[in-house]
Amino acid sequence: MHALPVDGPADDPWSKMMKAAMAGDEGVYRRLLEDIGRSVRAMARAAFARARVGDADIEDAVQETLLAIHLKRHTWDANQKLGPWVNAIARHKIIDAMRRRGARRADPIEDFQDFLAAPQEEDPHDLSDAKRLIDALPPRQRDIVQSISLDGQSIAATATRLSMTEVAVRVALHRALKSLGVAWRRSVE
Amino acid sequence: MKTSELIAALAADPVPESVHLRRRFAAAVAVGLVGALALYLLFVGPRPDIAEAARTVRFNLKFVVALTLALPSLLLLFRLARPDAKPGALALWLFTPLILLALAVVVELVVVPSSEWLPRLIGHNMRYCTTMIPMMAAPILAALIVAMGAGAPQHPGWTGALAGAASAGLAAFLYASHCTDDSPLFVATWYPIATLVCVGVGALAGRRFLAW
Numbered sequence: 398m399h400a401l402p403v404d405g406p407a408d409d410p411w412s413k414m415m416k417a418a419m420a421g422d423e424g425v426y427r428r429l430l431e432d433i434g435r436s437v438r439a440m441a442r443a444a445f446a447r448a449r450v451g452d453a454d455i456e457d458a459v460q461e462t463l464l465a466i467h468l469k470r471h472t473w474d475a476n477q478k479l480g481p482w483v484n485a486i487a488r489h490k491i492i493d494a495m496r497r498r499g500a501r502r503a504d505p506i507e508d509f510q511d512f513l514a515a516p517q518e519e520d521p522h523d524l525s526d527a528k529r530l531i532d533a534l535p536p537r538q539r540d541i542v543q544s545i546s547l548d549g550q551s552i553a554a555t556a557t558r559l560s561m562t563e564v565a566v567r568v569a570l571h572r573a574l575k576s577l578g579v580a581w582r583r584s585v586e
Numbered sequence: 587m588k589t590s591e592l593i594a595a596l597a598a599d600p601v602p603e604s605v606h607l608r609r610r611f612a613a614a615v616a617v618g619l620v621g622a623l624a625l626y627l628l629f630v631g632p633r634p635d636i637a638e639a640a641r642t643v644r645f646n647l648k649f650v651v652a653l654t655l656a657l658p659s660l661l662l663l664f665r666l667a668r669p670d671a672k673p674g675a676l677a678l679w680l681f682t683p684l685i686l687l688a689l690a691v692v693v694e695l696v697v698v699p700s701s702e703w704l705p706r707l708i709g710h711n712m713r714y715c716t717t718m719i720p721m722m723a724a725p726i727l728a729a730l731i732v733a734m735g736a737g738a739p740q741h742p743g744w745t746g747a748l749a750g751a752a753s754a755g756l757a758a759f760l761y762a763s764h765c766t767d768d769s770p771l772f773v774a775t776w777y778p779i780a781t782l783v784c785v786g787v788g789a790l791a792g793r794r795f796l797a798w
Contacts, residue, residue: 419601420601423597430596463592465738472667482668551598574599
């Protein structure tokens with residue numbers, strides 16, 4: 398009954414990178430997320446422009462997509478290409494983001510492959526959803542997320558500073574990211 | 587917050603929890619069925635003349651209809667746990683129980699005199715049927731929704747509705763062995779109503795718990 402993968406085996410760069418990431422390669426994962434972020438940014442920009450909603454919050458949509466990709470990466474079937482899976486998640490999150498900003502009916506969103514040639518740089522803004530939601534986390538989780546993201550500290554350095562074990566920091570970070578996902582969704586409803 | 591800063595936090599958490607969608611889903615079906623079976627044994631039980639009934643087409647058809655609803659719903663539901671899933675031809679199988687019921691109703695109308703139609707449609711157990719099927723479906727639906735929570739379905743409401751249909755199909759399969767109303771006229775009226783209750787509850791549960 399199962400449809401055969403029409404795109405052939407998942408040996409494209411993104412799929413390989415995701416496999417390495419899920420095996421624990423932090424550096425590859427970071428590069429993959431940066432790559433995906435660029436593509437999703439272009440996709441969101443095009444979608445926002447077509448729906449005529451302002452582009453002030455594009456980066457929020459990108460960040461929410463990246464977090465969803467992170468939290469739901471076990472729903473990727475490693476025998477399939479990563480691209481279509483990322484597309485599905487990005488489309489879901491971009492439509493959410495546009496509805497929130499008053500777009501009446503979402504126009505069809507083009508797959509991002511069409512934009513790959515023109516990577517877009519992000520425009521940083523400090524009043525982001527992510528910042529606000531992280532500030533609302535329980536204090537310990539907030540400290541850990543801030544230490545690793547904003548201050549660019551390693552897990553080891555964060556553990557030492559907070560007198561925690563590295564495992565405890567990892568666990569707290571993971572919980573924090575999960576609550577961040579939940580909080581983000583709640584902020585949508 | 588810059589996206590690169592968020593990525594730093596995500597990358598520091600690279601190894602996912604070991605979530606096995608297939609295993610979770612199978613466990614949910616098993617746990618749900620145990621719950622439904624417990625309710626069945628406590629409150630429902632098989633009809634006394636089940637051995638005789640099992641030799642009639644009308645009685646056996648109820649199980650076939652229930653399974654043709656439960657199996658494609660479950661398979662499709664599992665597929666929809668992935669965000670990039672496409673329902674495909676599997677969705678067409680959901681019409682099987684409807685077609686079977688429609689054919690059975692036509693045959694029943696032909697072979698049974700018209701004075702018998704209404705009594706057979708009303709049967710003896712309609713209130714029990716429309717409450718016990720949703721009740722036995724409840725543990726199955728709950729377990730399926732919990733398992734699907736690990737997934738990322740594109741349409742949480744529709745996915746929940748499908749979970750409701752799957753749970754109704756399994757519950758109807760159990761309930762059919764209790765119910766003494768075997769006429770397709772009864773089955774095609776009250777079983778779908780019970781199923782719609784489950785579908786509605788499933789849709790609400792999906793919107794509430796399967797959004798991501």
